[in-house]
């Protein structure tokens with residue numbers, strides 16, 4: 001399985017020979033930061049004001065000049081005001097755009113007014129996909145940079161893998177097909193010029209810029225230019241949260257197993273963790289009053305400096321279980337406050353498999369670090385490398401990254417590992433499966449990466465196939481602790497699961513029927529391929545169900561807009577591939593529908609875990625086509641029955657027929673506990689033997 005982050009990050013982010021243009025733009029992009037770089041000792045309670053300064057990404061991306069402003073015209077489709085729904089009709093991409101209304105100006109404040117949409121009428125543009133549908137993400141024809149006039153000139157179309165007529169989002173550069181003048185390369189989107197007078201000498205800035213130029217010139221290939229908008233930085237936005245559900249207290253009834261030698265005792269309350277005042281305040285503002293089981297056990301283990309592999313059901317608070325003790329350590333030991341340096345040396349690195357997930361983790365880190373001098377930074381694929389580098393160079397105590405971008409910034413010597421104390425693998429089984437293990441191995445083999453004996457390594461997931469557990473030994477100290485809340489790989493018991501036998505040709509109608517019946521409740525529909533995601537989204541839009549889609553062939557801007565529209569309720573249906581299966585914490589997702597079942601039962605567990613989170617209830621409906629899904633039948637029966645769900649007789653029959661049994665991947669899903677206890681035998685494990693891999697069509701990142 002190839003990793004999309006890698007595809008995009010390492011193949012498409014390198015810069016073309018005309019990188020001097022990029023340098024010019026980058027020169028506009030310096031961030032303000034008033035921090036003078038002093039060390040603030042024991043990291044306690046720096047006031048809010050300075051915290052904001054230390055977080056340029058919190059609303060702080062420069063002094064907000066706009067370049068290449070787009071004019072408003074009657075023909076404009078203002079994407080900012082449009083949910084990323086799938087549009088129909090002529091398949092025309094609309095060009096010029098001006099965001100005159102307050103809302104859109106607000107959203108763009110301090111950020112690019114995005115030029116460069118051009119006026120490409122895709123009907124006349126060879127780069128369009130198959131004729132006439134004008135469908136969102138339509139049918140996946142790639143735009144080809146070579147065909148675009150204006151594109152080569154400015155070097156900025158870059159394999160936008162989009163069908164035509166897609167009305168969602170839009171890469172300012174790749175979309176602006178014909179009229180280079182408006183999108184005018186990088187200037188067209190400009191607008192990050194920071195008021196950088198406050199810190200960093202002219203020569204230091206010049207040196208950093210030269211660094212970027214040089215690095216750019218050393219890489220060839222198309223370049224990703226998307227710069228994600230900074231997240232809202234009001235206290236309300238930072239601490240926005242949803243309510244725990246009626247079953248939150250029932251978490252306490254779940255059995256917890258801790259294996260490994262000499263584990264510290266669990267804590268029962270936040271007070272017992274003896275966190276500093278700022279952290280306690282942030283925890284309260286986040287609406288946390290009670291620990292979840294994974295937090296009760298993991299926090300003291302991490303505070304004691306032990307390595308940990310933790311397994312707990314989806315939506316049960318694993319993110320805070322590692323973030324809080326990491327921050328507590330930093331506050332106790334003191335961290336270096338943000339300082340402009342071309343090489344930053346974070347104390348903690350968190351990796352996660354998808355861009356949206358790592359961004360979410362970053363927002364959680366930002367929330368808990370609020371009011372401290374700890375500066376979390378996020379970098380991920382599909383965004384401009386220069387932007388990632390700038391985020392880093394203004395200070396980085398906790399780096400949240402997707403694997404590809406992480407390796408990239410380390411290789412570019414923007415991130416040094418010598419001060420690294422803690423490495424976290426979220427969705428650890430995914431991070432260690434065949435798709436990512438080369439990158440993870442590369443990460444731990446960087447010369448300045450502290451050995452596993454010298455760093456703390458933490459792994460979190462809801463699923464841990466036994467093979468993955470064994471592979472994890474490469475990363476963990478021998479005496480690591482393994483915490484299992486409930487059963488390894490178990491589905492969240494707050495999700496009501498239904499499996500329907502549906503032939504592939506009937507799936508479409510059944511889906512429409514169900515969604516029409518559901519009405520406006522927020523629903524996540526999983527399909528097995530990227531093209532199908534767009535196809536199904538189109539069908540649903542035709543049925544007047546407001547739908548958007550997320551998958552690996554969409555540009556990052558589109559992915560983020562789709563997610564934003566789903567979160568905000570502009571679209572109440574999101575059609576997704578496995579790229580949205582893990583980790584995403586979206587309020588009030590009431591239904592998950594598996595239009596296509598995944599090949600691996602772990603992905604099923606993660607997918608349905610997008611609903612029923614944090615003690616809330618949810619529903620999952622899965623279409624089972626016996627021509628395709630028989631291999632997963634037995635695992636499915638096991639997951640259903642372990643979660644006390646009804647198992648249809650027909651499914652049981654299929655599962656225990658010879659076909660079902662033959663395809664059952666025994667032993668790797670339902671480890672009831674620690675692989676060190678001898679489950680599936682005690683075979684020695686090495687990388688060559690390792691074969692657990694995702695086989696879904698979607699690539700990651």
Ligand SMILES: Nc1ncnc2c1ncn2[C@@H]1O[C@H](COP(=O)(O)OP(=O)(O)OP(=O)(O)O)[C@@H](O)[C@H]1O
Pocket residue numbers: 241242244287288289290291292295312313314315316317318319320461462582583584585609610613614
């Ligand atoms: N102690 C707590 N009290 C209240 N809410 C909490 C608590 N811990 C976590 N939450 C909230 O519960 C939700 C789910 O948490 P989180 O995303 O960390 O779950 P997870 O276990 O990592 O899920 P997944 O396996 O899907 O990644 C989040 O909105 C989070 O803010």
